[in-house]
Amino acid sequence: MRKCIGGVMTAALWASIVQAESINSLSGSQAIQLASAGVVVSIRPVLRPSVKEYRVSTEGNARFQAWLGAFRERAVEQGIATSTLDRSLAGLTYDRDVIKRDRNQAEFSKPIWEYLDSAVSDTRVKNGRAGLERHRDTLTRIEAKYGVEKEVVTAIWGLETAFGTYRGSDQIIRSLATLAFDARRAQFFETQLIAALQIVQAGDVSPGSMVGSWAGAMGHTQFMPTSYLDHAVDFDGDGRRDIWSDDPTDALASAAAYLARHGWTKGQPWGVEVTLPEEFDYSTARRDHTLKPSEWAARGVVTTNGQAVSDHGQAAILLPAGGRGVALMIFDNFKVIEKYNGADAYVVGIGHLSDRLAGGDPFQTDWPRGDRVLSFTEKKELQARLTEAGFDTQGVDGRTGPNTVNAVRAYQLAQGLLPDGYASLKLLERLR
Numbered sequence: 001m002r003k004c005i006g007g008v009m010t011a012a013l014w015a016s017i018v019q020a021e022s023i024n025s026l027s028g029s030q031a032i033q034l035a036s037a038g039v040v041v042s043i044r045p046v047l048r049p050s051v052k053e054y055r056v057s058t059e060g061n062a063r064f065q066a067w068l069g070a071f072r073e074r075a076v077e078q079g080i081a082t083s084t085l086d087r088s089l090a091g092l093t094y095d096r097d098v099i100k101r102d103r104n105q106a107e108f109s110k111p112i113w114e115y116l117d118s119a120v121s122d123t124r125v126k127n128g129r130a131g132l133e134r135h136r137d138t139l140t141r142i143e144a145k146y147g148v149e150k151e152v153v154t155a156i157w158g159l160e161t162a163f164g165t166y167r168g169s170d171q172i173i174r175s176l177a178t179l180a181f182d183a184r185r186a187q188f189f190e191t192q193l194i195a196a197l198q199i200v201q202a203g204d205v206s207p208g209s210m211v212g213s214w215a216g217a218m219g220h221t222q223f224m225p226t227s228y229l230d231h232a233v234d235f236d237g238d239g240r241r242d243i244w245s246d247d248p249t250d251a252l253a254s255a256a257a258y259l260a261r262h263g264w265t266k267g268q269p270w271g272v273e274v275t276l277p278e279e280f281d282y283s284t285a286r287r288d289h290t291l292k293p294s295e296w297a298a299r300g301v302v303t304t305n306g307q308a309v310s311d312h313g314q315a316a317i318l319l320p321a322g323g324r325g326v327a328l329m330i331f332d333n334f335k336v337i338e339k340y341n342g343a344d345a346y347v348v349g350i351g352h353l354s355d356r357l358a359g360g361d362p363f364q365t366d367w368p369r370g371d372r373v374l375s376f377t378e379k380k381e382l383q384a385r386l387t388e389a390g391f392d393t394q395g396v397d398g399r400t401g402p403n404t405v406n407a408v409r410a411y412q413l414a415q416g417l418l419p420d421g422y423a424s425l426k427l428l429e430r431l432r
Contacts, residue, residue: 061093061094063181064093064094064177064178064181067181068089068092068177068181071177071180071190071193072085072089074190075194075197078194079198080194080197080198080201081201084197084200084201085197087200087207088173088197088200088207089173089177092173092174092177093174094178094181095170095174095175095178097214098170098174098175098178098179098214098215099178099179099182101214101215102179102182102184102214102215109373109375109376110345110373111321111367111369111371111372111373112320112321112325112344112345112348112367113321113325113367113368113369115345115349116345116348116349116352116363119159119345119349119352119353120349120352120353120356120362124158124162124353125353125356125357127158127162127163128154128155128158128163128353128356128357129357131154131157131158131163131164132150132151132154132357135154135248135249135252136150138249138252139153139154139252141235142235142252142253142256143256143266145235145253145256146253146256146257146259146260146264147260147264147266148255148256148259148260148264148266149266149354149358151354151355151357151358152259152270152337152350152351152354153252153255153256153259154252154354154357155349155350155351155353155354155357156221156255156340156350157220157221157248157251157252157255158353159346159349159350159353160217160220160221160222161219161220161221161222164220164246164248167211167212167218167219167220167222167244168211168212168213168214168217168218168222169211170211170212170213170214171207171208171210171211172196172210172211172212172216172218172225173193173196173197173200173207173210175213175214175215175216176189176192176193176196176216176225177193179215179216180192180193189216191226192216192224192225192226193225195224195225195226195228195229196210196216196225198225198229199225199228199229203240204232204240204241204242205240205242205244209244210244211244212244218243218244219243219244219251219254220243220248220251220252221243221251221252221254221255223243223251223254223258227258228241228243228254231254231257231258231261232250232254232257233250233253233254233257234250235249235250235252235253235254236249236250241254255340258339258340259336259337259339259340262336262339263332263335263336264333264336265313265331265332265333267312268312268313268331268332268333269312269331269333269351270330270331270333270334270337270347270350270351270354271318271328271329271330271331271334271348271351272303272309272328272329273303273304273326273327273328273329273363273364273365274296274301274302274303274304274309274317274327274328274329275301275302275303275304275306275327275365276300276301276317276323276327277299277300277301279300280299280300280301281299282319282323282409282418282419282420282421283409283413283419284317285316285317285318285319285327285420285421286316286317286402286405286406286409286421287316287318287402288316288402289316289317290314290315290316291314291315292311292313292314292315293308293309293310293311293312293315293329294308294311296309296315296317296329297309301317301329304364304365309329312331313331313332314331314332315329315330315331316329316330317329317330318330318334318344319420319421319422320344320345320348321367321368321371321422322368322418322420322421322422322424323418323420323422324368325365325366325367325368326363326365326367327365328348333351334347334351337350337351371424371425372425373425374400374423374424374425374428376398377398378425378428379398379399379400379404379423380396380397380398381428382404382408382423382427382428382431383395383396383397383398383404383407384396385428385431385432386404386407386408386411386431387407389411389431391407391408391410391411391414392407393407394407400423404423405421405423406421408421408422408423408427409421411427411431412427415430
């Protein structure tokens with residue numbers, strides 16, 4: 001859904017909370033925690049730009065206006081009416097702040113346990129249960145139609161916009177035009193801009209009311225324009241697929257429709273916390289190695305209560321923090337949530353929050369809270385050093401995907417280490 005934002009929620013809440021002005025003296029985690037608690041944050045007044053900044057902004061806007069002229073021609077060729085372009089692009093200016101935010105990629109990411117401390121905080125669980133109760137009738141009807149549990153839909157609502165509290169107030173067309181003009185991901189954002197104009201042209205929303213995050217995600221459940229065109233639904237029957245208004249009905253139903261169309265299986269867990277036996281073969285803890293839960297149980301993999309997990313389908317073992325943290329048995333529904341946002345932390349956050357909303361317990365296993373996750377630069381260094389040592393990561397991109405995990409595991413096996421595939425600081429130091 002919001003892969004363009006760069007991953008973690010990091011984008012969901014952060015991009016919605018932080019507007020064009022800066023939040024007074026708050027770190028990102030503090031702002032998110034305040035947002036979760038429903039605290040109103042004050043906005044620092046914007047200082048007048050310096051002469052240099054003004055000159056750069058003016059020159060940038062001149063180039064932007066030239067780009068808009070060429071874009072209009074491309075948009076017309078793709079079926080956008082000149083009347084739609086006139087009312088959507090009139091007076092549009094380059095948004096320098098959007099580019100600043102797009103470039104402001106954090107060097108260090110949060111470890112999963114810190115992310116979950118916020119994503120599944122007591123406050124968020126409390127607010128989620130209240131929202132679930134307040135909209136129970138609507139969510140029950142959505143569940144009946146799309147086969148997606150009401151708690152899962154509510155969890156997405158909670159992580160994306162704090163249950164509708166922070167939906168974003170950036171003008172979507174201005175943001176997307178600015179990002180499409182920018183060379184870094186121009187084609188992706190131009191496609192999103194065309195989709196946004198198609199939404200306006202269809203009459204679902206006016207240009208001025210199409211607001212959301214700085215990166216183009218919209219409404220209670222933060223749909224990008226192309227996702228809106230493909231998956232948004234008019235659940236309340238008023239003739240419009242309205243995900244922007246205070247009434248979350250269409251947005252919640254659209255999130256359920258999205259998951260359903262990507263293969264959601266009702267009644268199947270996203271994942272279950274499990275314990276691993278002392279003799280567990282950690283080389284089998286990978287996404288492409290699946291067994292029935294009963295087969296895992298025969299190998300000693302059971303719930304934290306010592307029971308076999310029910311046979312809901314093929315399942316894999318996921319170790320989000322390596323062999324010293326929570327172990328999860330994950331099912332196909334895990335992959336479906338990944339379609340919304342591909343970050344493991346996000347998927348675990350959605351799944352665990354949905355379980356808590358349904359009355360489930362917190363995770364029983366401790367996380368390795370003394371560990372520090374690798375920075376982007378350190379991840380690239382790890383990949384380079386692994387590849388140089390003969391354990392090819394298939395590229396040096398700073399992302400610890402399956403190829404890097406497999407390379408880490410191969411190195412660990414060769415060194416006689418616990419082969420959990422976890423890219424830790426200790427592992428990098430050993431490679432150095």
